[in-house]
Amino acid sequence: MRRYLLIAVGGALGSMLRYFVGVLAAERFGPRFPVGTLSINISACFMIGCTLEYLNHRIGVNPVWRYMFAVGFIGAFSTFSTFVWETWSDLTSGAFWIGILYVVVSLVAGLIAVSLGSLTARSLQQVL
Secondary structure (H helix, E strand, C coil): CHHHHHHHHHHHHHHHHHHHHHHHHHHHHCCCCCHHHHHHHHHHHHHHHHHHHHHHCCCCCCCHHHHHHHHHHHHHHCCHHHHHHHHHHHHHCCCHHHHHHHHHHHHHHHHHHHHHHHHHHHHHHHHC
8 A cells, every 4th residue: 555655646646747847848839849848858858767777777776666756746746757768778779670660659659649639528528
């Protein structure tokens, strides 16, 4: 139960920071280009790289920190960082083609899912 509480605390902090950065970027740069989302995704990639690399190689570090920071905080801040970490892990562990397949399938399936979701919402709007 403790790990779920830590994930929730980290998640609350990460989602609040995501909102704050998004609003700040929109106010500063306007809505035309998603500077906020891009900044969030890239900084989360940096954070997850540092955090997991450190935690994975420190035997004495309590795994609780992984739940709070990597899963909770960074996960709520941006799931894109998890996607990139998993791809990086595949590429650097010798599973090059699995990493490439993961990127291609994620992008293509994601675009198809967004398209289908958008079409579904439009259809429902006409019915309702």
